[in-house]
Amino acid sequence: MRKKLTPKLLDNLPPAEGKRYEVRDELVTGLHIRVSNAGGKVWYLATRVDGVSRRIKLGTYPVLSLKDAREQAQMILRDIQLGTFQQRDIEPEPPVLTLGDVIPQFITRYAQRQTKDWKGTESILMRMNGLHVMPINAIKRGDVTRELERLISDIGAKGGKGTRANRGLAAIKKLYSWCVDQGIVENSPVVGLKPPIKEESRDRVLTDDEIIAYWKGCEAEGYPFEQFGKLLLLTGQRRDEIASMRWSEIDMHRGTLTLKAERTKNGSAHIVPLSRQALDILRSIPRFLNSEYVFTSTGKTPISGFGRFKDRLDTFVGMDAENWRFHDVRRTVATNMAILKVQPHIIEAVLNHKSGIVSGVASIYNRHAYLDEKHEALQIWGDYVEKLTAPKAPPIRHVSTGAETVAYS
Template sequence: MRKKLTPKLLDSLLPATGKRYEVRDELVTGLHIRVSNAGGKVWYVATRVDGVSRRIKLGTYPILSLKDAREKAQMILRDIQLGLFQQREEESEEKVLTLGDIIPQFIERYAKRQTKDWKGSESMLMRMEKLHRMRIDAIKRVDVVRELERLIADIGDNGGKGTRANRGLAAIKKLYSWCIDQGIVEVSPVTGLKPLIKEVARDRCLTDDEVIGFWKGCEAEGYSFEQFGKLLLLTGQRRDEIAAMRWSELDLHRGTLTLKADRTKNSTTHVVPLPKQALDILRSIPRFLGSDYVFTSTGRSSISGFGRFKKRLDTFVGLDAEDWRFHDLRRTAATNMAILKVQPHIIEAVLNHKSGIVSGVAATYNRHAYFDEKREALQLWANSLKNLAMEGETVAASHQYENLHRAPGSLSVGRAGDVRAKLER
């Protein structure tokens, strides 16, 4: 269609339903804008260069305004008439964009703005090293499949059932969709490509002995991983939600942690009633001067290095145990709350799962849905966890006491009294 383009008209153009459509400008011959089904808008000028039809990309709207697009189109048309455009094309070969060139642009201009797990997408795309030097428009479906298979082989199963490779496929699909919207490529080589590995839902929970080991492992850490690990288990919240916790999100007087929508996976504000044990831990944490982060070593960002932390915990949880992850602590907390007779919908509300959230209009006015019930459930779990930790200390003390009798001279009378006191507690 041909129309007199205006900024108001451009802003009102709706995403395409199916195939992209074009709107041509009445004022500048050949100038038109393409609208994709994702709503992306790209300027082009269609003309003939030495008798050959050409479609020359100008840029994206609104970065390139209507006024700028008209001026640029007119300059190109003028240069074609004077032969300057052809001369420049001969003198300088257009830079060919590779996947390696595109990844940083995709992360900065799309992923960081649109996805919460942009770091995960960036990590998986950076792993696809064999594709980085290939032209973005020359990568074929078979190239992506081979690279994903290599990732599966390199990463190994490691209890993950190949889910990382599936995340990699999802990331490169998003990247190509963005490239099409930006006019960088015309087609995606991964359209309709199914995941190479069928994902199996995890059902791993830590046993009581593993929970005791995890707790001891945290105590061996000191600030800040000790408190972080304990709060992770006590609250049942997601790893990054606790790791990036702010003092401004906490109300220690009321005993709550309020996670705003931009900090939760399902983009829903979540109020976590904190059990007494969690509040005691938080009150013991020193504050970093001038920083809002609860767990930080620099004051400018939250803690990281979770992989190294987990490896240290493996020594306590059990190297021979079935593979576990930090996310399994959520399932462990949920399972134990169920054992303590907490109702399923309350457990879902504690975990901030969509099925446990009051939806619709009610959600707008009821930010504290099931607040009292959630507090009771988390306190029950915290009390059970405390008893479990004390039981672990008693067992350890019992072993020491037995060793004391086997080797009477190995411990002083005072030390023996300490061990005996633990058993009597």
């Protein structure tokens, strides 16, 4: 990180989370302060002495002030230029960081603070293990391209579409942008690199038979995935929004789920009316003592392992694993609401779409509007799902006994 240092900025530098970090001065070349996880701050000057890269320790802050550190650094640089510098307390340059070294720092210091899906970012970066041992400043554009091609090959062998490689490119672009800001590298090798896979918008919608199969597959799970999968279908909300539900977000009396802005993908607060069927499911869920999470197996964190859950659904109900995703459930809800004559702007309100029919200034004034209409729409959908998935009565067989006909079920 390169900044114009000020005493106020130095006083407010937070302790490192994990490995120590450095902040470079914009005014004096090579001057930087290193911050440890204990909050200690030490001045250093990075320069070359007799053609060899060296790191010279100047002293600790605030004993050595910003003004003193700059003056001392400038004196040393002058002496080196004049050839009169007497070597003292010089540290060799630290070993070059590898990508594997940088990923945990990037996740802790940037992704966890800035992105909601930081676990997904971490997961895809960890999959790019062919680059982990390489120095972060030595990775070339071609190295990244070859690693993305390997991801496509590996995922393709499992029947995937390879879009994970696009996620990998997006993640490593963010990582290198952060590295440039931190002064870890001077330039990013992936600037302007195009995604390796052309993605097409999906239009997959589950058929009625597939909805029935999905429902039966959920019922075979038990808590927590049974109720999670059913609520995903009944509400049409995003997977992580339902998976991370808190009891404090649910008002059983009013029949609503209230998602704060930080819990939604588009950053807009969202009220989800709950149908009678959704409320019945919530009432059936056991509560972990002192846990806020509706869906949890530990009481401390929300559920995960959605890929394994989907695999079990595929195996149990025989659905085409290559041809559906959990996000298709959301599209299925929207499509069926349209078939059931729900107005498009109400469907958008149910899905919490930020752009579309209701957008701009109108979206601000309509933030809490359509609550009754959303409730009606989700109840219509809930009734449809209930009717669709209800156990079918066995056919009636008529057996003639000669004198009379007896009906058997």
